[in-house]
Amino acid sequence: MDFLYNNSSQNINSHVGGRSEDLTLHFFADLPPTPPRKPVPHHHQWRPRPVLSDPPPSLPLLLVILSEGLYPRTVSSAAAPLKSESFTPFIDTKGKNVQWVFLGCPGVGKGTFASRLSVLLGVPHIATGDLVREELSSSGPLSKQLTEIVNQGKLVSDEIVISLLSKRLETGEAKGELGFILDGFPRTVRQAEILDDVTDIDLVVNLKLPEKVLVEKCLGRRICSQCGKNFNVANINFKGENGNPDISMDPLLPPPQCVSKLITRSDDTEAIVRERLSVYYEKSQPVEDFYRSQGKLMEFDLPGGVLESWPKLLEALNLDENEDKQSAAA
Numbered sequence: 001m002d003f004l005y006n007n008s009s010q011n012i013n014s015h016v017g018g019r020s021e022d023l024t025l026h027f028f029a030d031l032p033p034t035p036p037r038k039p040v041p042h043h044h045q046w047r048p049r050p051v052l053s054d055p056p057p058s059l060p061l062l063l064v065i066l067s068e069g070l071y072p073r074t075v076s077s078a079a080a081p082l083k084s085e086s087f088t089p090f091i092d093t094k095g096k097n098v099q100w101v102f103l104g105c106p107g108v109g110k111g112t113f114a115s116r117l118s119v120l121l122g123v124p125h126i127a128t129g130d131l132v133r134e135e136l137s138s139s140g141p142l143s144k145q146l147t148e149i150v151n152q153g154k155l156v157s158d159e160i161v162i163s164l165l166s167k168r169l170e171t172g173e174a175k176g177e178l179g180f181i182l183d184g185f186p187r188t189v190r191q192a193e194i195l196d197d198v199t200d201i202d203l204v205v206n207l208k209l210p211e212k213v214l215v216e217k218c219l220g221r222r223i224c225s226q227c228g229k230n231f232n233v234a235n236i237n238f239k240g241e242n243g244n245p246d247i248s249m250d251p252l253l254p255p256p257q258c259v260s261k262l263i264t265r266s267d268d269t270e271a272i273v274r275e276r277l278s279v280y281y282e283k284s285q286p287v288e289d290f291y292r293s294q295g296k297l298m299e300f301d302l303p304g305g306v307l308e309s310w311p312k313l314l315e316a317l318n319l320d321e322n323e324d325k326q327s328a329a330a
């Protein structure tokens, strides 16, 4: 752990209630006449996936096979024309195990929001950064190599990251997990293409904050080494430039029991954060275009800290936290 984290001091990442589905059966005679169907938005139209084999390998296995180039790729959607920037998602989360991706620069809060939504929607939150950190803090053969890469702010190879993700999906499959919210994956167009070949992503949320705020947030990030929750000691007051709104974020301070156990990530130094940002612009921003061209990208400019942003994000996603808590409790 020592090479991965530095000890330090101080934040809050609370969880929300679970979710359950309300399934009601109707007899045909009880049903009102069918209203005319609304056109289904492009990104929700069902399209058959190419038949790859019979029976098809499981998702985790397919990921690995494709990343090793053994399986012929069939579709490349990266070349499709770009759609317009403005996009209102049509999301029907009832009765559906969502397959969502969270994109965004280092420090934007992908982990915080993806983790809250995963609890709300009852699907696992899978962060490839966490998988990489677990692997490098283990005594496995990749540990030293991964430590060097992460501490330089570079990306781990597609093969390694896909193999870690595939193992995580396999463990989840064995436990009966359905759906997911991916955080930190895909981070290259190649990863996005491979993911696209093995499954249908329903929605991609692109979280955004100005760069100055991102750096301050990374430098203020603290993690409780015991409970694993993320906190932040930064007190951010950012004057909006070029007509953009000001952004204020209060520190997210830890509860007393976490204060003495706070650590910082070893890659959250200013030099490494700046390198991670430049790697994001070069390698990961094209992934935004990849999903924009498929009409799956929802841009979300964070208006402030978690407390202010969370209800707005739910609104943008057409989700109601209270409704879900109530139906989960019923």
Ligand SMILES: Nc1ncnc2c1ncn2[C@@H]1O[C@H](COP(=O)(O)OP(=O)(O)O)[C@@H](O)[C@H]1O
Pocket (backbone or CB within 6 Å): 105, 106, 107, 128, 129, 130, 132, 133, 149, 150, 153, 154, 155, 156, 157, 158, 161, 183, 184, 185, 186, 187, 188, 191, 276
């Ligand atoms: N999909 C991925 N592809 C390649 N490297 C990854 C991927 N996900 C995580 N990593 C590695 O793990 C590190 C930490 O990831 P993460 O916790 O997601 O950090 P960030 O705060 O930069 O978004 C990255 O800098 C990179 O080295």
